[in-house]
Amino acid sequence: MYSIRRHGPPAPPTAALVVCGVLAAVAGADDHGEGSLTPSPPDPTVADRAEATYDIVFTGTWTTTATPGGLPATAHFSPLIGAVHNDSVVFLESGEMASAGVESMAELGRTGTLRQEINAAGTDAQSVLAGLGNLGPEETETLAATVLSTEHPRVTLVTMIAPSPDWFVGVSGLSLLDAAGDWRPSATLSLYPWDAGSENGTEFSLNNPPTNPQGVIASIRGEGKFSDERMAALSLSLKSVTTGNGGPEVATPIDPQSLAVGDRPTIPLAAAFHDPAGRTLAFSAVSLEPEVAAVSVTGDSLRLSTAAPGKTTILVTASEPEGAAATFPFAVDVAGAHRVWLFPPASDAPRREGFVRVVNRSSVAGTVSIRA
Numbered sequence: 001m002y003s004i005r006r007h008g009p010p011a012p013p014t015a016a017l018v019v020c021g022v023l024a025a026v027a028g029a030d031d032h033g034e035g036s037l038t039p040s041p042p043d044p045t046v047a048d049r050a051e052a053t054y055d056i057v058f059t060g061t062w063t064t065t066a067t068p069g070g071l072p073a074t075a076h077f078s079p080l081i082g083a084v085h086n087d088s089v090v091f092l093e094s095g096e097m098a099s100a101g102v103e104s105m106a107e108l109g110r111t112g113t114l115r116q117e118i119n120a121a122g123t124d125a126q127s128v129l130a131g132l133g134n135l136g137p138e139e140t141e142t143l144a145a146t147v148l149s150t151e152h153p154r155v156t157l158v159t160m161i162a163p164s165p166d167w168f169v170g171v172s173g174l175s176l177l178d179a180a181g182d183w184r185p186s187a188t189l190s191l192y193p194w195d196a197g198s199e200n201g202t203e204f205s206l207n208n209p210p211t212n213p214q215g216v217i218a219s220i221r222g223e224g225k226f227s228d229e230r231m232a233a234l235s236l237s238l239k240s241v242t243t244g245n246g247g248p249e250v251a252t253p254i255d256p257q258s259l260a261v262g263d264r265p266t267i268p269l270a271a272a273f274h275d276p277a278g279r280t281l282a283f284s285a286v287s288l289e290p291e292v293a294a295v296s297v298t299g300d301s302l303r304l305s306t307a308a309p310g311k312t313t314i315l316v317t318a319s320e321p322e323g324a325a326a327t328f329p330f331a332v333d334v335a336g337a338h339r340v341w342l343f344p345p346a347s348d349a350p351r352r353e354g355f356v357r358v359v360n361r362s363s364v365a366g367t368v369s370i371r372a
Contacts, residue, residue: 035189035234037094037217039154039173043087046150046181050243054176055144056129056155057235062137066229071137072163072204077232078109080131080141082118082157082170084148089124091117091156092172095216098196102217105158106166106196108206109134114158126152135159145239153177161231165201165208167193167220169231176236185288185313185329186237190230192221240328247324248275254316254330258366259293261336263306270300273318273326281318288313293332309336 060077064070083091091114092102101114111130118125126149131141148155158170169191176184197215201208202224222228240250251274254267269283285302287295289312294305302316312332319325358368 035169035171035191036174037092037170037172037194039087039090039093040175041179043153043175043177044179044181046177048243049150050183050241051147051149052153052176052183052241053239054146054148055142055237055239056146056157057140057142057237058131058135058157058159059140059233059235060135060138060231061229061233062161062231066227066231067225068227069225074163075137075204076162077135077137077139077169078105078160078162079111079133080129080135080143080157080159081105081111081114082129082155083121083125084127084129084146084152085118085121085125085154085156085173086152087154087173087175089121090173091121092158092170092217094172094194094219097214097216098166098198102158103166103196103198106160106164106168106194107199109160109162124152129155129157131159134162148176150177150181153183155236157234159232161193163204163206165203165205166196166199168196169193171234174236176238183238183241183327184236185315186235188233188235191232191234192219193226193231194218195220238329240326242326243324247320247322248273248281248318248326250274250326250328253328254314256331256333257304258333258335259304259306261306261309261334263304263334265304267302267304268300269297269302269316269318272316272328275318275320277320279320279322281320283316283318285314285316287332288315292334304332306332306334309334 058080062071062075092098098106099117101117104110104113115128118128129143129146135141153176155174156172158168161167161169171189178184195218197217198211199208200211220226250272252271254272259265273281275281283297283300285295285297287293289310292308292310292312294307295314296303313329314332315327315329317325317327360366
């Protein structure tokens with residue numbers, strides 16, 4: 001089960017701080033891996049069954065940077081199509097011939113045949129992933145609340161670069177379980193163009209002669225129409241993890257935290273989780289980057305202790321007495337302190353004056369702390 005949201009090109013960031021005339025833009029890291037059509041290594045054996053909920057966001061980045069010769073007048077991405085599945089099935093792979101479903105997707109943007117292939121995988125495929133329709137070159141679509149499980153921890157997702165002979169972008173068999181059997185908090189991948197090996201052609205056009213004999217799926221990054229720049233990006237963000245049966249549920253997600261070095265906020269946890277059976281819950285938490293922000297839990301209160309500028313993810317777990325548990329991640333962004341060269345006290349003899357000017361250009365209220 002998942003829901004879909006879509007919107008146009010992202011607006012430029014507007015939040016900024018002005019401190020003593022120095023402009024410091026608020027921006028995040030842009031750390032991308034590369035989307036692959038080589039499936040992940042075999043998944044580890046996990047003792048306790050769990051379900052993980054992710055938001056999957058596809059963002060088109062198709063500009064003249066990616067195709068320097070320009071975009072066709074009707075440039076778009078076809079409807080997203082893919083699956084949540086296990087490592088016993090592979091729907092497409094680099095160096096292998098495209099199936100009829102992948103060929104139909106890559107040549108015409110159609111999804112029906114590939115959907116049939118996914119359904120034919122039986123219990124190896126947990127669900128079909130499908131978008132609402134065509135996407136503009138820089139449009140975004142979110143497959144929200146996509147459920148994976150320890151039995152089906154993989155995502156395959158593809159879309160045609162349209163119009164084209166048989167070009168597409170996507171990922172195949174991406175596992176969201178790491179080697180230790182833990183759910184990955186997030187993954188962000190750059191998507192580059194592939195050729196399905198089924199139709200000839202070098203232009204952005206449809207209905208070209210078939211490749212005879214049929215070739216194999218191959219990367220065309222940096223070839224023909226394409227530069228070395230990505231065509232799209234895919235991000236997967238963990239929203240919650242539930243283990244056992246009939247255990248706790250995430251009730252009210254904890255908002256991302258924007259803090260400064262030295263902040264020590266306390267966050268109540270009781271409202272964040274709900275147990276349908278009314279059982280008493282025990283809470284625990286871990287920081288993935290403790291050198292940025294450490295975390296401790298006392299009762300149903302979580303305390304953050306920020307130590308250095310940077311970003312981290314806090315994983316909060318609620319457990320009930322029989323062992324079932326739910327885990328929810330939230331992001332913490334720690335900014336460094338802005339230094340003021342002169343900020344004299346009221347008793348300063350030369351009667352010098354200093355000032356700090358803070359401008360909040362975002363729509364979200366914030367807090368300013370001044371420490372001597």
